[in-house]
Amino acid sequence: MSPGENDDRALRSAFVAYTVTATLWLLFATAVGVLLAYKFGAPDFAPGEWLTFGRLRPIHTNATFFGWASLALVGLAYYVAARSSGTRLYSVKLAWIGLVLFNVAAVAGTVALDLGYNDGNLEYREWPWPIRLIFLAALVITAWNLIGTVARRGTKDIYLSNWYTIGGVLWTCIIALVAILPWYQYGLGQVSVSGYYMHNAVGMWFTPLALGIFYYALPKLLSRPIYSYALGVFAFWTNLVFYPIIGAHHFLFSPLPWWLQTTAIVFSVAMLVPVWGGSANFLLTMRGRLRDLVHSYPLMFIFVGVIGYLVGSTQGTFEAFRSLQEVWHLTNFTVGHSHLTMYGFVTFAIWGGVYALLPLATGKAPGQLGLSLHFWMAVVGSFIYVISLSIGGTIQGLDWIHGQPFIESVVDIQAYWVWRGIGGALMFLSHVVFAWNVWRMSFGPSAKAAPLAPPRANEAAA
Ligand code: HEM
Ligand code: HEM
Secondary structure, three states: OOOOHHHHHHHHHHHHHHHHHHHHHHHHHHHHHHHHHHHHHOOOOOOOHHHOHHHHHHHHHHHHHHHHHHHHHHHHHHHHHHHHHOOOOOOHHHHHHHHHHHHHHHHHHHHHHHOOOOOOOOOOOOOOHHHHHHHHHHHHHHHHHHHHHHHOOOOOOOOHHHHHHHHHHHHHHHHHHHOOOHHHOOHHHHHHHHHHHHHHHHHHHHHHHHHHHHHHHHHHHHOOOOOOHHHHHHHHHHHHHHHHHOHHHHHOOOOOOHHHHHHHHHHHHHOHHHHHHHHHHHHHHOOOOHHHHHHOHHHHHHHHHHHHHHHHHHHHHHHOOHHHHHHHOOOHHHHHHHHHHHHHHHHHHHHHHHHHHHHHHHOOOOOHHHHHHHHHHHHHHHHHHHHHHHHHHHHHHHHHHOOOOHHHHHHHHHHHHHHHHHHHHHHHHHHHHHHHHHHHHHHOOOOOOOOOOOOOOOHHHO
């Protein structure tokens, strides 16, 4: 069923609302991130109980995950699903209900954590479980709405992006449920479930949704089809087969069965198949057109995102070997990996998608200065962040291996923490500029000419 003007308007409003609220969460969560970064050098700064490191850290991680990245990716997924299927949203009402539930969960989770109510040390699920139920409800609604939208498509094939986004939302409903069921939350089994939850949150939620953006935005920006549709499908299925089994690599050398840890390592190596297959597909789609990057910031953001995916995930494979875990486990090297992937890959993918698609939806464009300031501050800032923690984390790990007193490792990493703070401040400034750009793309003056041809049914697949 072809969309009419009212349907376009409804889709645009939902897309704008998801992007704007996600941007507010990015600003909040990374302001907290910068404060946390400075606390490493000045632990007594901002001491009140509501501002302690222990409360603010999970506020930062949950707000970046479930406020920023999740909301922005769902907004993009709706837009891509409707446009690539040449139809309207299955239910505009459900999209808005989902938006309210996601935000209620994120606000309630943040307040609960700051008041000291949490579900213990279960990473990325510190929100008390009733609040996580609200998030799960929002996920179920989103899955239903995305499937309903794609089911209305006028074509036989489901475009590749929708495989990834619908797959991602469905898997995450399962993961979020497993994280709540009480009989999984005790003893050694809980450790295993924690690894399963943590890694699938990044690998089966953020990763497929971000890859879905690449598969839609890249062909659109370059006006050429994706290099290989079949390779994209192959990467989708191998991702599904290999990812769910690698969670135990977070707990190498723990009391978990040795065979489970070894299996996780083997499948961490197997992950090179979808990662290299997917990255090759994106890079080959760009082949011969790298010069166009210079003229298109959306393409530059996507290019950095693809490199972040390739390098960050490959780094993850190496990190999973026992010999390297011995050095890097529990050090700041892992924090560098987290930001190389969640920032260098997922966040850059979102930015590329928003800059490529929001102007198409609204007919309003950001200025060149805003785009370039955002891009360069984010790239340079995150480069400083990741490199300093990678070096500092390695020194930290070597100090521990050599049996140095713990305080020695703290002294040795100090300078790298200062650099992380500098990189983090640049990243935060880039987010302020991004917020300004989102404002211009959502509510600013209309662009004289739309930056790209208006989207029509299934054209990305063509
Ligand atoms: C597919 C290949 C990947 C492999 C084999 C891999 C491997 C690893 C390993 C071994 C760790 C544990 C480090 C430790 O505890 O010492 C880790 C941590 C982490 N990874 Fe990856 N990674 C991959 C891709 C990704 C991607 C694509 C993302 C984000 C979208 C990501 C996000 C994270 C995060 C956030 C952590 C920190 C978890 C924590 O809090 O302990 N990884 N990864
Ligand atoms: C201005 C930008 C940012 C700054 C300054 C920043 C800073 C920090 C700091 C200081 C920590 C605590 C590290 C520790 O406990 O040793 C942290 C953890 C974390 N942050 Fe950020 N962050 C930023 C942006 C983001 C974004 C946008 C995301 C996700 C999209 C993110 C995801 C994470 C994750 C997953 C962790 C846990 C890492 C782990 O346990 O390995 N951060 N961040």
